[in-house]
Amino acid sequence: MPDVASSAVTPIPTRWVGPIRVSGDAVAGEHEVPLATYETPLWPSVGRGARVSRAVEGGIRVTVVDERMTRSVLLVAPDAAAAVSAARAVQGRLAELQALVASQSRFAWLLEIRDEVIGNLLYLRLAFTTGDASGHNMVTQAADLVLQDVLRAEPRLEYGSVSGNLCADKKVSAVNGLLGRGKNVVAELLVPGAVVERELRTSVRRLVDLNTRKNLVGGIAAGSLRTANAHYANVLLALYLATGQDAANIVEGSQGITWAEERGDDLYFSCTLPNLVVGTVGNGKNLPGVELALERLGCREDRAVGANARRLAALTAAAVLCGELSLLAAQTNPGELMAAHVRLERRAEVRA
Structure with missing residues (x-):
């Protein structure tokens, strides 16, 4: 039954x-x-x-x-100086990360990365276009790719989370009102x-x-x-x-x-x-x-x-x-x- x-x-x-x-x-x-x-x-x-x-x-x-769908990843640095250094390095590799995302998805395109350093915590807010999909799963998968690549390129960083709440997914926030989601x-x-x-x-x-x-x-x-x-x-x-x-x-x-x-x-x-x-x-x-x-x-x-x-x-x-x-x-x-x-x-x- x-x-x-x-x-x-x-x-x-x-x-x-x-x-x-x-x-x-x-x-x-x-x-x-x-x-x-x-x-x-x-x-x-x-x-x-x-x-x-x-x-x-x-x-x-x-x-x-x-139009954009966002996912923010969280990385942990030993200190604020290391977080800032890593953020600048990531921004300098935007084209490389765009190519990485495009190689794994027909519809996801990485538009931009915005960084936020709080203490020794580094948040990267990733914005993508996602075609006709709302894109929740698509951007999470793409964020995983970016996260793995950043961790390989920046060995002093540690994994925090694939979603660090700066997205901000299903929450009222100033960041979404300002930047859109x-x-x-x-x-x-x-x-x-x-x-x-x-x-x-x-x-x-x-x-x-x-x-x-x-x-x-x-x-x-x-x-x-x-x-x-x-x-x-x-x-x-x-x-x-x-x-x-x-x-x-x-x-x-x-x-x-x-x-x-x-x-x-x-x-x-x-x-x-x-x-x-x-x-x-x-x-x-x-x-x-x-x-x-x-x-x-x-x-x-x-x-x-x-x-x-x-x-x-x-x-x-x-x-x-x-x-x-x-x-x-x-x-x-x-x-x-x-x-x-x-x-x-x-x-x-x-x-x-």
């Missing part, structure tokens, strides 16, 4: 929301996105933001600023004031004020680390689950800044996400539901290496903007947020 507990499947309600109108180098056109969540009001909320995107020429403009993506939208009033039932001024007072000042008061947003994590988790991503990466993924400003009568609204860790190949992507979702998103096409993952990142950022804009609009009106939750969740219970 199979172990029922070990083979159980946890169902997560999933709905396709949109379409969202997007433009940019990574993706263009109108596309629905899958959201797997128990927080069912998320569907109509993102859907409202999607309606706004369709009311704007060009929709949400998405720019992929950068995964895809660094900006989604932005210019919404006419009339559309704000009609679709979001608020005004440009109230939205701008709320974003400043809540996300920026409130975030500072809370001690948020390079983070000023209302709920990036909600949309990220829903999309990550539906598309077979490592859901724990919403920890760094939810870092990001929402910015809003008045431009005449219009609203400029943007979401900057420096740490979107997503991939279209690798673990979890061959599950039937995930495979179908990626195909429907157009992320299984024959494109240049990395283009499908950039497409997924761009659609993810656009969905985050839709959810962020809708939630902030609701919070400008007293009682609207809770009333919507009660109405929508009770309706779902009746249908069940």
